[in-house]
Amino acid sequence: MGSAHGDKQEEILRAASQLFEQKGYAATSVQDIADRVGLQKASLYYYVESKEEILFRIAREAINAFNDELERIVSMGQSPSETLRRAIAAHLEAVANNREVMTVFLRESYALPAEKQEIIRTESDRYTRLMQDIVVRGMAAGEFRPVDTTMVVMAILGACNWFYRWYDPQGRLSPQGIAAIFADLILTGLHKPA
Numbered sequence: 024m025g026s027a028h029g030d031k032q033e034e035i036l037r038a039a040s041q042l043f044e045q046k047g048y049a050a051t052s053v054q055d056i057a058d059r060v061g062l063q064k065a066s067l068y069y070y071v072e073s074k075e076e077i078l079f080r081i082a083r084e085a086i087n088a089f090n091d092e093l094e095r096i097v098s099m100g101q102s103p104s105e106t107l108r109r110a111i112a113a114h115l116e117a118v119a120n121n122r123e124v125m126t127v128f129l130r131e132s133y134a135l136p137a138e139k140q141e142i143i144r145t146e147s148d149r150y151t152r153l154m155q156d157i158v159v160r161g162m163a164a165g166e167f168r169p170v171d172t173t174m175v176v177m178a179i180l181g182a183c184n185w186f187y188r189w190y191d192p193q194g195r196l197s198p199q200g201i202a203a204i205f206a207d208l209i210l211t212g213l214h215k216p217a
Contacts, residue, residue, distance in 0.1 A: 032070050034060050036084075039077045040123040048078055048131040078131060079139045085128035086146040088117060093153045103161030104210055107179075110157060111209070112202035114183040119190055119198040126187045151176055158213070167213040179209055 038059040042051040053074050057067040071077055096109045118125040132143050154176045161167035182205055190198070 031060070035067065035070055036077060036080060037123075039074075040081055040127050043078065043081070043127045043131055044123040048074075048127070048134045075135065075139070078127070079135055079143075081124055082128045082132045082135065082143050083146070085121075085124050086143060086150065088121070089114065089150050090146060090153070092117065093150060097153060097157065103157055103164055103166050104214070107154075107157050107161070107210065107213075108202075108206040110154065111179065111183060111206045112199060115186055115190075115198045115202045115205070118183070118187050119192065122187060122190075129184050129187055151180065154179065161213065165215065168215045170213065175209075175213065179205075 035056060039051070039056050042055055042059060046055070051074070053067060054064050056074070056077070057064045060067070062070075071080075092113045093110055096106060096113060099106070099109075101109070118129075132140065135143065155172045158167060158170065158172045158175055162169055162172075186201070190201070196204075
């Protein structure tokens with residue numbers, strides 16, 4: 024029963040991600056989700072507590088995926104420039120390859136109640152700190168000029184997080200191509216003049 028239960032929960036999360044991405048969290052009803060997965064509304068509550076819990080789980084899955092991948096990249100021990108280049112590429116690829124979940128995370132998490140927003144914010148802050156550490160390491164190594172690390176990371180995350188709004192999978196550039204352009208712009212601004 025545990026495996027079937029878990030499979031159904033995953034199906035519910037996927038369906039909810041699609042609906043939240045298409046219609047928005049507020050405009051999606053529990054009945055919409057139940058209909059999408061072929062359950063009665065009352066039966067849906069056997070698998071999940073509430074629509075809010077679904078949104079929380081989607082947001083937490085997204086930020087944990089971001090954090091896990093960034094920690095993996097940092098642990099590779101490459102130069103700060105290469106680490107930042109890889110971090111930007113991983114961020115954009117995550118958004119492009121899991122667009123529904125990442126869109127819901129980036130656009131809809133504000134709808135969570137304060138205590139759940141705080142959990143997501145704490146995990147998001149961890150991601151921000153990891154990015155700041157890359158910039159600090161770059162300054163300490165003499166690769167990057169002295170900068171306000173908070174502002175630099177906010178600019179990087181602003182560019183990367185907005186990507187879900189305009190990226191077109193049929194467009195002329197791949198996520199990797201866009202990431203290379205972003206990284207070149209950012210690293211040109213960070214590198215110390217020769």
